[in-house]
Amino acid sequence: MSALLEVRGLTRRFGGGRSILGTRKPELTAVRGIDFDLHRGDTLGIVGESGCGKSTLARMLVGLDAPSEGSIALDGRALTQGGARALAKRVQYVFQDPVSSLNPRHRIDTILEAPMKYLLGLGKQARKQKLEKLCEAVGLDMRVLERYPHEFSGGQAQRIGIARALAAEPDIIVLDEPVSALDVSVQAQVLNLLGTLKRERDLTYIFISHDLAVVESVATRLAVMYFGRVVEEAADRSAFRAPLHPYTDLLLRSAPVPGQKRVSAGGDTGELPDPYRPPDGCAFAERCPRATAECRAHDPELNVKGRRPEHRAACLYPLDLPDRSPLNPSPRRDR
Structure with a gap:
């Protein structure tokens, strides 16, 4: 079935260029190459x-x-x-x-x-x-x-x-x-x-x-954004039960659950990278307990990593968690 909405490489930058004196203005990239289909x-x-x-x-x-x-396309027609x-x-x-x-x-x-x-x-x-x-x-x-x-x-x-x-x-x-x-x-x-x-x-x-x-x-589908790009996506609720990206896991563990003690975020500072000086590698590396020198040198693509091909993460070392939701620790089936 063809997609109702197709988004390819969507990027939004603010600032940039040069002033009247010829000095370069700072540039901020708020959205960095977003791709997705919506049915x-x-x-x-x-x-x-x-x-x-x-x-x-x-x-x-x-x-x-x-x-x-x-580009943004509706019913296959690019706008x-x-x-x-x-x-x-x-x-x-x-x-x-x-x-x-x-x-x-x-x-x-x-x-x-x-x-x-x-x-x-x-x-x-x-x-x-x-x-x-x-x-x-x-x-x-x-x-x-x-x-x-x-x-x-x-x-x-x-x-x-x-x-x-x-x-x-x-x-x-x-x-x-x-x-x-x-x-x-x-x-x-x-x-x-x-x-x-x-x-x-x-x-x-x-x-x-x-x-x-x-x-x-x-x-019915999920996309997790961090620092202007999608770092995890799933065509169903599988990301809630078994997240692949450490950032998704951090969000889920940080969510308050009635009647349960809040799980520590493991010393996370909660600070985003400087948007005017983005890091060379993974933007989440400084907050990630699993980060290595390779993570700080290479910005991973959103590749297939999950047990299902529709569940992907932009991570060199994706998680392998039990099939349960941090919002509800008891195992369950898809709704």
Whole structure:
């Protein structure tokens, strides 16, 4: 089956070039050569620490930022630099901070009608009918349409943000930390809503988060990012049960589990390399207890390392852990 979304060599650099005096400006590479395929119906979970490039990747996927290198293709058709409109119609974004992502000067009906008007070209009567269906789909009363963003709680505002994404009738929705700013009880409600909408509307999700427990509950595939690149990927949940990359293992061991003592991260400093002076070898080497001189000299590719060919890691010395999840130590089968 052909991929709905194909990403090849996606790279984003900031800065660089020379000043008017001829001195070289510092350059930062936020995303370094990301490759992945996304098939219809998938939920790709992308995890990693703050500063690893998750949000920069998300902004490129929805056309809010242009890649420095690489390509994005939808249904096998590569998008050019002017393909932002095509991306906006097919790929929509749900932001991390639901309240600040809504224009405070506009009423909710104006906010929700904008994608219908400018992306779908719907007339006034068609937009009105669609508004009613959107409110019903996300569990909002029609009276919210006459109010302004500041009048809503975080959970209500996120439902509005989801409705705005649905208004463009997208195939893919990029969810950038969609529940991190919400209370735990509200998180569960929003996650349940997203699951229902996915089933009913045949949606495909890219779910970005630093919360491993949340990602494990929703993702069908996993990509782990560190220092701007994917260091581990799996076509199922196998990375949660038996991670290959030491960084994935560190994330899983660092995740809090109710009723269990938190496992020590083994003296990890938690410091990322200097983005303006990236190391020559593996970027995780200085934090990795398994690192050798070879790791510090060679940056490993994302090669096949797991028991399944779909489970790969960018590591010279991958882990060989028991088939169990650090988030749930008891052995279990795939869900």
